[in-house]
Structures are given as C-alpha cells and as structure tokens.
Amino acid sequence: MKQGTPTAGAVIANQNGSQMSYCNKCEKCGETSRSSNTVSIPSKGNKYTNNFRCMKCGNQQRVEIIGY
Ligand SMILES: [Zn+2]
Numbered sequence: 587m588k589q590g591t592p593t594a595g596a597v598i599a600n601q602n603g604s605q606m607s608y609c610n611k612c613e614k615c616g617e618t619s620r621s622s623n624t625v626s627i628p629s630k631g632n633k634y635t636n637n638f639r640c641m642k643c644g645n646q647q648r649v650e651i652i653g654y
Pocket residue numbers: 612613614615616617640641642643644645
C-alpha cells in the first residue's frame with residue numbers, strides 16, 4: 587500500500603492506498619487551503635510536485651510529496 591508524505595507546502599487530508607487528497611499549505615504564513623486536491627500517490631521514492639500562490643500573503647509555494 588502506497589503512502590504519500592509531504593515534505594513541503596502540503597498537508598495530507600486523506601489517502602486510500604492509490605490516491606491522496608492534500609491541502610495547499612503556505613510555509614511563509616501558515617495558511618492552509620480549505621479545498622483539497624486529489625492526485626495519485628507517487629511510487630516509492632518518487633515525488634509529486636506542484637506550485638501554488640498563497641491567497642493570503644502572495645508567497646509562491648512549492649508542493650512536494652514523496653511516496654513511500
Ligand atoms: Zn502565505
């Protein structure tokens with residue numbers, strides 16, 4: 587069963603072994619988005635990456651979630 591662990595810019599909301607839902611989290615101001623994104627959990631050792639702009643402070647935040 588795969589598992590995703592965020593290392594930057596995200597908190598996991600839910601995961602079921604093949605898919606995960608995460609919320610964007612700004613590491614500058616701590617703001618966490620209310621809506622979540624659902625994506626496939628990366629294979630072991632691989633990374634899911636994305637970017638978003640924080641609605642609160644405008645910080646360009648990188649999202650990185652590693653598969654285990
Ligand atoms: Zn922010």
